[in-house]
Amino acid sequence: MKLYIGNKNYSSWSMRSWVLLKAFGIAFDEIKLRLLLTPGSAFYKALETVTPAARVPVLVEDDGFAVWDTLAIAEYIAERHPEAAIWPREARARGRARSLCAEMHAGFNALRGRCPMNIEARLHEVGAQQLEADPALRRDLARIEELWTDALQASGGPWLFGTDFGAADAFFAPVAMRVRSYGLPLGPAAAAYVGRLEQHPAVAAWIADALTEQDFIPEDEPYRSKR
Known part of the structure; x- marks a missing residue:
């Protein structure tokens, strides 16, 4: 999987998904984009090929299937990795x-x-x-x-x-x-x-x-x- 994120100093939404994957030892490739939110920037050009939302984070499978939004990513990870207690068991x-x-x-x-x-x-x-x-x-x-x-x-x-x-x-x-x-x-x-x-x-x-x-x-x- 690939996880597209923004600058680590600023991107609070990116931090959630990155930390969650790291905490559970789930392998992924990090793709960091400079968080320059101006029309036509490299940030938007990179994202337009992977997600219609044009926001980070976005999790992309090898076949190009993308999941965006931190809640959706958390739920997807939990379903893909039921052995990990992403959510409490009770x-x-x-x-x-x-x-x-x-x-x-x-x-x-x-x-x-x-x-x-x-x-x-x-x-x-x-x-x-x-x-x-x-x-x-x-x-x-x-x-x-x-x-x-x-x-x-x-x-x-x-x-x-x-x-x-x-x-x-x-x-x-x-x-x-x-x-x-x-x-x-x-x-x-x-x-x-x-x-x-x-x-x-x-x-x-x-x-x-x-x-x-x-x-x-x-x-x-x-x-x-x-x-």
Whole structure:
């Protein structure tokens, strides 16, 4: 399989699928495209041959069959690899894990807009300013902490649904990167979970690649002048 992704420093959606595949040792070839979203760019030219959505990530089989969107990719991987606990084995835990992923997938617009993923950056002052300015961002952060804390308490941790890292953890890995970059405040349990995510081998490998990338795209650097 091939996984098309964007810059590791910025592409939060790409991070989910890449981390999930790496965490379960599922072999794939990485094809990284520069996340330059201008009409006619090499990014769009490369994707137009593999997916009508023209977005990353997209997972492509050897025969050209493509699956795009992070939720669809997670479900496809789970079906292709039933031996891997992509989702929890127990039905109710599985339903709750899907609920968390769907809420992340569709929501938290203030967090996405105010604190775009930028792994290389340290923007704690910006994070404090954004939190003070935007009640919606504060609500997003409170809701994320609630989701994490409830799941960890119910499962016993260390991951959201117990002893095994799964799709829900991969989906929230980009949120942990935002917490890290912008110094967003969390309670002890949620902050400890962020630390565990950072140290997971698949997440740590993505971070290491992002830090060595050094490919700065102005459209993805709204706060660079403030650093």
